[in-house]
Amino acid sequence: MSRLADDVVRRLRSAIVAGDLPPGDRLTESQLCATYDVSRVPVREALKQLEGEGFVESRAYAGVRVATMNADEAVDLFAVRKTIESATVKRCALRFRRTPDHPDVEVFGKGLEGLVATGCGAADSADRSELPPLNTEFHLSLAEFGGHTSMLSLLRQVSAKIEWLYAMDVDVRGQHSWEEHRAIADAVRCGDVAGARRLMRRHIDNSLEGYLLRHTERRGEQG
Numbered sequence: 001m002s003r004l005a006d007d008v009v010r011r012l013r014s015a016i017v018a019g020d021l022p023p024g025d026r027l028t029e030s031q032l033c034a035t036y037d038v039s040r041v042p043v044r045e046a047l048k049q050l051e052g053e054g055f056v057e058s059r060a061y062a063g064v065r066v067a068t069m070n071a072d073e074a075v076d077l078f079a080v081r082k083t084i085e086s087a088t089v090k091r092c093a094l095r096f097r098r099t100p101d102h103p104d105v106e107v108f109g110k111g112l113e114g115l116v117a118t119g120c121g122a123a124d125s126a127d128r129s130e131l132p133p134l135n136t137e138f139h140l141s142l143a144e145f146g147g148h149t150s151m152l153s154l155l156r157q158v159s160a161k162i163e164w165l166y167a168m169d170v171d172v173r174g175q176h177s178w179e180e181h182r183a184i185a186d187a188v189r190c191g192d193v194a195g196a197r198r199l200m201r202r203h204i205d206n207s208l209e210g211y212l213l214r215h216t217e218r219r220g221e222q223g
Helices: 003-018 029-036 040-053 071-098 103-123 131-146 149-168 170-189 193-222
Strands: 056-059 063-066
Touching: 003 029, 003 040, 003 149, 029 040, 040 056, 071 103, 071 131, 071 149, 071 170, 071 193, 103 131, 103 170, 131 149, 131 170, 149 170, 149 193, 170 193
Parallel strands: none
Antiparallel strands: 056 063
């Protein structure tokens, strides 16, 4: 993929995740060329890449639209998250239990505390646009510190989809999710392996439950 196409992928994906381009919005090559100041070739490359990732969908005679994530796909995504993040948070807590005084552990602990404080502050503000990327940073930072290379790679592959789901419900789940993040971070920093794993699994279950509830409500409003 060309550099220009990669840039369009990144910017267009960000716009979709942020909700600037909601599900169902039609995307035309001419519109995207004007928006990103590129020719049609990188736009076509970008749309092909994003279709493979599940962010856009193309239909014959109907053009390209921002994809709509269905409930089954969301349930599968949360199941993948639970498997990955149960393993990564366990390794994080183990590092704090085994080497609490190691400089790397101390630095990460302070950084994690600061990230949670930033997230909780953003959750209390009227503008919650910063919460989705902060949520992604929280979960990826735990995976990175845990040192589970394969799990981190898998989480990175689905992180944009996770952020997309989070952004859809941030006004409802935002504050609760950061309270849960604080509890997870406290368990990790205390070296509570079982507690951190249990809290992470509950956090993901709560996120799924909230998503399904609002998915049902949205379908009722549309019907």
